[in-house]
Amino acid sequence: xxxxxxxxxxxxxxxxxxxxxxxxxxxxxxxxxxxxxxxxxxxxxxxxxxxxxxxxxxxxxxxxxxxxxxxxxxxxxxxxxxxxxxxxxxxxxxxxxxxxxxxxxxxxxxxxxxxxxxxxxxxxxxxxxxxxxxxxxxxxxxxxxxxxxxxxxxxxxxxxxxxxxxxxxxxxxxxxxxxxxxxxxxxxxxxxxxxxxxxxxxxxxxxxxxxxxxxxxxxxxxxxxxxxxxxxxxxxxxxxxxxxxxxxxxxxxxxxxxxxxxxxxxxxxxxxxxxxxxxxxxxxxxxxxxxxxxxxxxxxxxxxxxxxxxxxxxxxxxxxxxxxxxxxxxxxxxxxxxxxxxxxxxxxxxxxxxxxxx
Ligand code: F6P
Numbered sequence: 552x553x554x555x556x557x558x559x560x561x562x563x564x565x566x567x568x569x570x571x572x573x574x575x576x577x578x579x580x581x582x583x584x585x586x587x588x589x590x591x592x593x594x595x596x597x598x599x600x601x602x603x604x605x606x607x608x609x610x611x612x613x614x615x616x617x618x619x620x621x622x623x624x625x626x627x628x629x630x631x632x633x634x635x636x637x638x639x640x641x642x643x644x645x646x647x648x649x650x651x652x653x654x655x656x657x658x659x660x661x662x663x664x665x666x667x668x669x670x671x672x673x674x675x676x677x678x679x680x681x682x683x684x685x686x687x688x689x690x691x692x693x694x695x696x697x698x699x700x701x702x703x704x705x706x707x708x709x710x711x712x713x714x715x716x717x718x719x720x721x722x723x724x725x726x727x728x729x730x731x732x733x734x735x736x737x738x739x740x741x742x743x744x745x746x747x748x749x750x751x752x753x754x755x756x757x758x759x760x761x762x763x764x765x766x767x768x769x770x771x772x773x774x775x776x777x778x779x780x781x782x783x784x785x786x787x788x789x790x791x792x793x794x795x796x797x798x799x800x801x802x803x804x805x806x807x808x809x810x811x812x813x814x815x816x817x818x819x820x821x822x823x824x825x826x827x828x829x830x831x832x833x834x835x836x837x838x839x840x841x842x843x844x845x846x847x848x849x850x851x852x853x854x855x856x857x858x859x860x861x862x863x864x865x866x867x868x869x870x871x872x873x874x875x876x877x878x879x880x881x882x883x884x885x886x887x888x889x890x891x892x893x894x895x896x897x898x899x900x901x902x903x904x905x906x907x908x909x
Pocket of ligand 1: 563625689690691733734735786806807836
């Protein structure tokens with residue numbers, strides 16, 4: 552009888568998840584593992600039979616596809632993170648049901664592909680005696696324990712593409728364009744996407760902004776003959792005197808969104824210039840992964856299987872110094888990597904005349 556391992560995708564989806572699943576299936580086949588793909592995140596562990604077999608045939612052609620063929624959710628019985636930084640305990644009976652399902656199917660190790668919240672759940676399951684291996688995933692690229700996550704590059708490419716398009720229409724109409732991008736706590740997408748997309752102002756959560764400074768930057772451009780400007784705002788960007796703009800506060804994760812419209816209205820009121828806002832939203836999470844994300848996803852998936860084979864349970868795959876390594880899941884959870892306000896990336900942006908409104 553072959554060794555059986557399981558895999559699931561949990562939390563918000565992102566481009567590159569299917570590359571991970573294909574990597575797990577093919578590397579698993581090589582090691583003579585049967586790979587069970589549980590459906591809809593951790594929820595697939597509750598009722599019996601909520602899985603599909605992942606093998607060469609069922610993962611053929613999935614690498615360029617966005618999303619996850621297994622489905623996912625950031626709600627449900629296993630949510631272990633509430634609000635910002637707060638943790639919840641997954642009920643013991645829920646973990647017991649998951650363990651019973653895994654035991655019934657003879658699954659010896661479970662690969663969990665997810666973000667900080669999912670790793671918090673993984674840690675609790677590991678502590679309850681289930682052999683878990685983590686694969687980090689977030690388009691926000693804000694996990695301290697890994698230098699890079701797949702999905703980020705694809706999101707940045709989407710932002711840069713949107714900026715390219717907005718430049719041309721902004722020039723024609725001599726308008727100010729505001730683009731709202733994802734990034735609740737970390738401004739990596741705004742910073743990289745804005746830099747690649749030739750933004751003139753970038754607003755990130757790490758650097759509180761002042762409207763006067765944004766207006767100064769726009770007017771300085773006008774004084775030099777530039778009749779339009781492009782502002783990229785992370786959804787978590789916040790004025791020095793103010794609060795982040797939320798769509799919805801709840802017991803689960805807070806939903807950010809709306810800062811783009813607020814900034815656009817303020818710019819229009821203060822400059823008298825026509826100003827428009829585009830919210831990229833989930834476009835940043837959808838669509839085919841970039842080549843970089845396909846490769847990183849594949850490497851993460853293969854590494855997770857190797858860790859299972861070597862019995863490195865309680866470990867999370869991590870990208871460090873161009874190598875795929877692993878760290879304890881316990882060291883990875885609840886540690887966000889924010890944009891260093893005085894770091895090289897921010898300085899580079901300032902040196903090409905990008906204002907942070909600070
Ligand atoms: O954490 C990833 C992320 O993409 C955030 O940047 C964004 O605020 C959030 O997910 C959106 O989540 P949902 O799909 O639940 O709206």
